[in-house]
Amino acid sequence: MIWVGSFKSLQTVLGKHPFTGAPLDVHTWVRSEIALISPLVDWLMSLIAVSRCVLGDEQFVELALREALSNAMLHGNRLDAGKLVHIRCCCECGHGVFIVVRDQGHGFDPSNVPNPLAVENLGAEHGRGIHLMKLAMDEVSFERGGTEVHIRKQSGTEQMALAQRSHKRIVRRFVRRPWPGVRAVELG
Numbered sequence: 001m002i003w004v005g006s007f008k009s010l011q012t013v014l015g016k017h018p019f020t021g022a023p024l025d026v027h028t029w030v031r032s033e034i035a036l037i038s039p040l041v042d043w044l045m046s047l048i049a050v051s052r053c054v055l056g057d058e059q060f061v062e063l064a065l066r067e068a069l070s071n072a073m074l075h076g077n078r079l080d081a082g083k084l085v086h087i088r089c090c091c092e093c094g095h096g097v098f099i100v101v102r103d104q105g106h107g108f109d110p111s112n113v114p115n116p117l118a119v120e121n122l123g124a125e126h127g128r129g130i131h132l133m134k135l136a137m138d139e140v141s142f143e144r145g146g147t148e149v150h151i152r153k154q155s156g157t158e159q160m161a162l163a164q165r166s167h168k169r170i171v172r173r174f175v176r177r178p179w180p181g182v183r184a185v186e187l188g
Helices: 007-016 034-051 058-076 129-136 156-176
Strands: 002-004 024-031 084-092 096-102 139-143 148-153
Touching: 002 007, 007 024, 007 034, 024 034, 034 058, 034 084, 058 084, 058 096, 058 129, 058 148, 129 139, 129 148
Parallel strands: 002 024
Antiparallel strands: 024 084, 084 096, 096 148, 139 148
């Protein structure tokens, strides 16, 4: 189901709608006001939790979403309440979550962001958000000249399937080339 509207309007509508856990696609927007981050994140995380798209990894999605919204408001829109932050959240049980956060700023070059782990940056007040997003999510990319961040977290079942495929490739490679004197048996 696709839901489009301002955060306030969707919060009212979806608060009354019996969400069934079906695939969810939410397009919403908020003014660049720091006070709106927590209510928006709490609301989106409740929808993500009900969808069961990243069961057990919700805290990572929440961290990355908070950082993306904070960066969009602070650095992108420079806390200009006349500028909006657009959010698209797509999730489906067993398929993970994909979130796009877009600001109305001038963008930036992600390759010019200082390394937050460098000694000279350890005391800095800002500069850890992108690093935290990359640690928390499976995929992070910047589009539209840095005005858009795309973050993705796979579901536990997707992660398990990828691990199993990788393991099977390694086992097959190993079995095909055993060293002399070693007998290899392919399992499963």
